[in-house]
Amino acid sequence: MTKLNQTHDVTLTSWVLSAQAAGCDFPIQNLPFGRFQLAAKKDGWRIGIAIGDQILDLRQALSAVAWESSIAKMLAPLAAGDLNAHMAESPANRSSFRAVMSEALRAGSPKSADFATKLAGCLVAQADAEMSVPCRIGDYTDFFTSIHHATSVGKLFRPDSPLLPNYKYVPIGYHGRASSINVSGANFKRPMGQILPPGQESPVFAPSRRLDYELELAAYISASNVQGEPIAMADAEDALFGIGLFNDWSARDVQAWEYQPLGPFLAKSFASTVSPWIVTMEAFAPFRMPFTRSSNDPQPMPYLASEANSRSGAINMTLEVWLQTKAMANAGMAATKLSTSNFADASYWTLAQLVAHHTVNGCNLQVGDMFGSGTQSGPKPEEGGSLLELSKGGKQPLELPNGEKRTFLEDGDTVIFRGHCESAGHASIGLGEVRATVLPARTV
Numbered sequence: 001m002t003k004l005n006q007t008h009d010v011t012l013t014s015w016v017l018s019a020q021a022a023g024c025d026f027p028i029q030n031l032p033f034g035r036f037q038l039a040a041k042k043d044g045w046r047i048g049i050a051i052g053d054q055i056l057d058l059r060q061a062l063s064a065v066a067w068e069s070s071i072a073k074m075l076a077p078l079a080a081g082d083l084n085a086h087m088a089e090s091p092a093n094r095s096s097f098r099a100v101m102s103e104a105l106r107a108g109s110p111k112s113a114d115f116a117t118k119l120a121g122c123l124v125a126q127a128d129a130e131m132s133v134p135c136r137i138g139d140y141t142d143f144f145t146s147i148h149h150a151t152s153v154g155k156l157f158r159p160d161s162p163l164l165p166n167y168k169y170v171p172i173g174y175h176g177r178a179s180s181i182n183v184s185g186a187n188f189k190r191p192m193g194q195i196l197p198p199g200q201e202s203p204v205f206a207p208s209r210r211l212d213y214e215l216e217l218a219a220y221i222s223a224s225n226v227q228g229e230p231i232a233m234a235d236a237e238d239a240l241f242g243i244g245l246f247n248d249w250s251a252r253d254v255q256a257w258e259y260q261p262l263g264p265f266l267a268k269s270f271a272s273t274v275s276p277w278i279v280t281m282e283a284f285a286p287f288r289m290p291f292t293r294s295s296n297d298p299q300p301m302p303y304l305a306s307e308a309n310s311r312s313g314a315i316n317m318t319l320e321v322w323l324q325t326k327a328m329a330n331a332g333m334a335a336t337k338l339s340t341s342n343f344a345d346a347s348y349w350t351l352a353q354l355v356a357h358h359t360v361n362g363c364n365l366q367v368g369d370m371f372g373s374g375t376q377s378g379p380k381p382e383e384g385g386s387l388l389e390l391s392k393g394g395k396q397p398l399e400l401p402n403g404e405k406r407t408f409l410e411d412g413d414t415v416i417f418r419g420h421c422e423s424a425g426h427a428s429i430g431l432g433e434v435r436a437t438v439l440p441a442r443t444v
Contacts, residue, residue, distance in 0.1 A: 002237065002281075002288050002312045005095070007031075007102040010427045015107045015116040016123065018052030025420065025430025026050040028105055029286075031098060032242070032277040032432075033083055039130040045081035050277055050432070051105055053126050060122035061104075065115070071100050083135040083278075087222040087241045088367045094222075094241075098282055131185070131276035134244065135220060135368045137178045141358060142216075142248060142268070142372035144172040147348040149377035149385060156393040168298050171349045171357045176248075176372065177269035184245075184275050184434040190411060190441040191270035193254035207441035208251035208267075210394065211409040215321050215385030215417055217343065217373040218246035218274050219351045227364035233306035236352035237281065239365070243315075243351075245275035245417045245434040246372055252388055252408065272372075275417075275434035286426035288312035291350050303360055304353045313350035317343040317431075319376055319419045321385065325404055326412025335416055336401050341378035341385060411440045 007029065013020055014028040026032065028051065036055060037045050048055035059079040067075060074097050077085035086094065104115045144150060147167070154162025166172070182188070190211055194203040222241035225231050231239050248268065255267030291313035293299055319342065324335035349357075354371055375385040384390040387408050390398055397405040409415070415438075419431035 002285055002308070004285050005099070007098055007282070008286050008426065010425060012102070012427075013107045014051055014105045015112055016052045016054055016105060018054060019105075021052065024052055025432050026052055027427050027429065028102060029427040030279060030283050030429040031101055031105075032279040032283070033086070033134060034276045034278070035081055035083060035132045035134050036124070036129040036276075037132075038124065039128060042130075045132060047078040047081060047083050047086070048124065048129070049101060050126065054123040055126055055129055056101070056105065056119065057122045057124050061119055064118045064122050065104070067100075071097060084368045087135065087220065088224070091238045094280070095282060098280065131183050133181060133183045133274060134276060134278050137181055137368055137370045138366045139369045140176040140178040140181060140272075140372065141173050141369070142176045142264075142374065143349070143354055144374040145347040145349045145354070146374055146377045146385070148346060148379050148383070149375040149389065152377060152381075152384060152389045156388070168348070169301070171354055173354070173358070174263045176272070178370070180269055181272045181274055181370070182436075184273060184432075184436065186273065187437040187439050188249070188271035189439045191251050191254065191266070192441055193251055193266050194257055195253045196257045203257055208254055209408070210252035211438060212250045212252050212387045213321070213409065213415045214248040214250055214375040215319055215339070215341070215377070216246040216248050216375060217319075217419075218244045219354070219371040219373065220244070220278055221355070221365050221369040221371070222367055224366050225359055225364050228362040230303075230359040230362065231355055231365070233304065233309055233352060233356045236355040237308070239355050240281050240351055242278040242280040243284070243431070244278050245419055245431050247273040247415060247417055247434055247436065248372055248375070249273070250386070271436075273434050273436045274370075275432050277432045279429065279431055283429060284315050284317075284421065286423050287316045287421040289314040289316050289344050300353065304356055306352075309350055309352050313352055314344040314347070315421070316423060317419055317421050319343060319346075319385075320417065322416040322418065323400070323406070324414045324416070325400065325402070325406075325410070327404060328400070328402055329412075329414070331402065333402060335414070338398065339383055339385065339390060341376050341383040343373075343376055345378050346376040346383075346385070347373060409438050411438055413438050
C-alpha cells in the first residue's frame, strides 16, 4: 500500500470536471469511500466514491457498465451499502478495484468516452447526499500517540515530570465506545456528569463546563486475526484500510474527577465524530515519509520495528482546526482557524506500530474496527490539537476575530477539522472535513 502506481500519476485528470478545481480534496488520485443515500428520497444506503464535488454511486454503476466478473463481484456488496466486505478483500484485490475505478473516471484514455457516457448518470452531487458513518465499526480503541500533546497536557498536572515513564516505550491506548461515534454534521448535547468544583471536597452533578475537542485521525482496520495470533509489523500495513478525520470530544472536568484509577469513561463516551470519507492507504502512497526516532530516546522494541516502517511508516499530512461560534454564524462570519499541525511531526508512533502493539498480546481485531490516533498536537504551542492546550488549561483565553473569547467550548460552537496531503511532483489530496455543533445540555 506504500508503493506508487499509475493511479497516483499527477497528470491524470477526470471527465468529472470539478475534480480538477483548485483546492479540490477529491481529485482522481484520491478516490475515497463513503456511505450515503439521497437526502430528499431516503432511497437506501450504498457506498460511493468521492470525485470532485460528486459521488460515483456504486449501486447505479454496478448495472451501468459490463464490468469484469471480479470487479462486479466486489461492486455487489458496495452497491448494498456494505463497505466492510470490500475492506476485507485482499490488498491486491482492493488495489485492482482502485485501478479500474481510476480508469473509469479518467479523461483522455481510449475507454474514457464510453465510461463517461455510461457513468455520467451515476453521479450524485455531494450536496444532495446524506452521509452516514462509512462502515460498521465493531470496536474502537483510542491511542495517545502525540508526544507533544502528552507533554503539554502533562505539564499542566505534573510540571516536573510531564511524561510518565512508560510513554516512550509503549503505545498508550484505551478501549472506547463505538456506539456513540457519529458522522460529521451530527450535532450533540453537552454532556452531564459528576464534576469536582475547585476548592470543594464533594462533586456536583452538572453539565460539563470544560467541554473540549481533540484533533485526531481515525484508522480503519481491514484484517481479522485469530485470537492468540498477533499481527507482525511485516503484515501490519496490510491490516490498515484507510484514514478519516476524527473528533474525540472530551469533558475535561468530568474526566479530571473520574479518570483515576482506570482512565477515561463518561468524559469520552457521550459523543465522537468521524468524517464521512475514508481515504485508502493506497491513496497516501505519495505522501509516505521515513519514521525516525531521536537517538536520545529509547528505540522501538523489535516487535514494533521493521525496515519498511523506518523507510515509509510516517505520513505527511497537514491537519487544521477551525471554530465558528453561534455569534459568528449569526453575523455571517466564516469559521476562524485555531491551529495547524502535521501528522508526521505529531505522532510518536506509526499506525502500523499501533496494529502490531494492539495484537501482540493475542487480541483479535476485526474488519471495521477503528483506532483513534490521539490528539495530534505539533511541537509548537500554537499547534495544540485541543483547547486544553491552546488555553493553557483554561488560564489563557483565546481571542477570536469578533472579540469573543474561548477557554473551552460554549453552546452553539461549531468545530471543524480539515486535512490534506501535499508533496512535490504529486497531486494534492484531502480528507474532506468533520464538523459538529455543541447543543445545550439536556434539562434535568
